[in-house]
Amino acid sequence: MLALCPKCGASVTQVQMSEVEAKSAQGKSLRGVAYSCMRCSAVISVGIDPMALKGDMVREVMEEFKKLQDGKTK
Numbered sequence: 009m010l011a012l013c014p015k016c017g018a019s020v021t022q023v024q025m026s027e028v029e030a031k032s033a034q035g036k037s038l039r040g041v042a043y044s045c046m047r048c049s050a051v052i053s054v055g056i057d058p059m060a061l062k063g064d065m066v067r068e069v070m071e072e073f074k075k076l077q078d079g080k081t082k
């Protein structure tokens with residue numbers, strides 16, 4: 009079964025990725041990614057950028073780890 013663009017009807021075999029900012033009601037934002045039709049640029053889907061999320065998670069875990077280490081040495 010073919011995946012078709014809801015706007016132009018083209019068969020979707022590739023998508024264009026572009027970075028977007030995903031803002032929550034609490035004011036926090038995450039780096040997201042929009043997937044668009046290669047032919048007409050209509051946005052097909054938006055999600056959280058998995059690579060950015062992984063990087064942010066590693067950084068936050070390391071910051072918490074450093075805090076714990078600093079607490080132990082005092």
Ligand SMILES: [Zn+2]
Pocket residue numbers: 013014015016017018045046047048049050
């Ligand atoms: Zn399209």
